[in-house]
Amino acid sequence: MHVKGFDVKRKEFTNLGDGTIDWLEVRRAFSDIEYSGYINAELGGGDEAYLLDVSKRLSKIIDGQEI
Amino acid sequence: MKKINRRSFLITSSSGVFAGMAFTGGISATVEASPETFKGKLKKSVFWRMIPDSLSIEERFKLAGRIGLDGVEVPTIEKSHLVGEFREAARKTGITIHSIMNMKHWKYPFSSSDPEDIRTGMKGMETSLQNARDFGADTVLLVPAVVNAQTSYKDAYVRSQKHIRELLPLAEELKLSLQLKTSGTNFCSAPLNLPDMLMSSTALILKLTSMSVILPFTVFRTTGSER
Numbered sequence: 680m681h682v683k684g685f686d687v688k689r690k691e692f693t694n695l696g697d698g699t700i701d702w703l704e705v706r707r708a709f710s711d712i713e714y715s716g717y718i719n720a721e722l723g724g725g726d727e728a729y730l731l732d733v734s735k736r737l738s739k740i741i742d743g744q745e746i
Numbered sequence: 747m748k749k750i751n752r753r754s755f756l757i758t759s760s761s762g763v764f765a766g767m768a769f770t771g772g773i774s775a776t777v778e779a780s781p782e783t784f785k786g787k788l789k790k791s792v793f794w795r796m797i798p799d800s801l802s803i804e805e806r807f808k809l810a811g812r813i814g815l816d817g818v819e820v821p822t823i824e825k826s827h828l829v830g831e832f833r834e835a836a837r838k839t840g841i842t843i844h845s846i847m848n849m850k851h852w853k854y855p856f857s858s859s860d861p862e863d864i865r866t867g868m869k870g871m872e873t874s875l876q877n878a879r880d881f882g883a884d885t886v887l888l889v890p891a892v893v894n895a896q897t898s899y900k901d902a903y904v905r906s907q908k909h910i911r912e913l914l915p916l917a918e919e920l921k922l923s924l925q926l927k928t929s930g931t932n933f934c935s936a937p938l939n940l941p942d943m944l945m946s947s948t949a950l951i952l953k954l955t956s957m958s959v960i961l962p963f964t965v966f967r968t969t970g971s972e973r
Contacts, residue, residue: 681793681887687756701757707782708753715787717844719819724796727809734813737790743781 680714681721682740694722695736696746706743789816791844803828807835817842819887822849822874829880836881843881848874848888856909857891857902864909871913879920886917890926 684693685700696702709718718740720733739746792815797806810818820843823829836843850870854863874886891906893899910926 699757701755704753704755706784708755709788710782710785713786717789717791717817717819719791719793719817719845720796721793721819722796724798726798727813730792730796730809731813733792733796734790734815738814741784741788741790743784 680709680716680718682718682737683721692722695720695733695740702740702746703743706740789844791815791817791819791842793847794818794820803831804835804838807839807841810841811839815841817844819843819845819847820877820881821847822870823877824873829877833881843883845883845885845887846874846877846881848886851889852892855889855892855897855902856906857893857897858905859897859901864905868909868912872916875913875916875920875922878922884922886922888926 682695682705684695684698685691686693686698688699692698718737720737722733724730725733736746738744792810794806797809797818799806801809807818818841820832823832823846832843835841848871850867854867854870856864856867858864858867871886871888874888877883878886888910890910891897891902893902897905
């Protein structure tokens with residue numbers, strides 16, 4: 680399952696949590712179907728510090744925390 | 747087929763839901779005091795090309811481990827010596843290659859009218875499916891069709907169904923899921939179009955789980971066998 684951010688007003692991709700997607704609701708939808716598997720970020724690349732931040736944002740999605 | 751509920755995946759402002767997208771009657775999200783229990787289990791991964799290619803394959807797998815990932819999704823690996831390198835690096839680091847992103851489908855889509863394109867596209871998918879078998883991945887990501895000035899929606903629909911159907915026996919034999927990605931393709935970008943397309947594509951899809959996040963990000967995962 681690919682995940683990425685999006686801003687509806689600006690009509691552009693963003694990092695996870697920087698756009699207008701409600702990740703709590705997305706998580707709820709995953710839970711409703713008892714989805715088990717990967718959430719796979721497909722974003723622009725970067726260095727280790729950036730990728731660590733992406734990893735932390737993925738964790739927040741999984742844990743139901745605000746990014 | 748599981749019924750798809752209409753939901754809103756957009757953050758609501760104080761003045762209401764953002765306009766411009768197809769969802770209506772959605773459920774507004776509220777900030778939870780404590781997270782709801784999640785029924786299922788989620789693991790973290792990134793697409794391989796997000797990790798700097800200035801690093802060796804093994805170094806990239808080690809980086810994935812340092813930042814806390816469970817797995818990576820890799821693009822189609824065509825060179826056989828690289829398959830071994832990827833497999834060894836994954837084994838050493840404990841990072842799972844869980845998915846193969848097929849690469850030929852943008853230039854050689856299954857919606858093309860050119861038989862040579864289809865042949866090249868099919869070979870690409872066969873390689874991706876073999877990669878999945880070699881790595882123990884359970885998913886191959888395929889863009890099923892591209893609608894553009896050369897290819898009408900109807901032709902894209904009919905052609906892609908035909909060719910995906912040809913792949914399903916191999917996917918079934920390898921016990922793989924095909925993940926169909928429609929973002930950026932102008933094809934089935936409304937999530938309610940996808941179940942009909944998928945259900946008519948083959949009798950081998952016995953269970954469909956569907957998820958729409960936000961247009962144009964509509965990703966469906968199908969299983970090749972009944973769970």
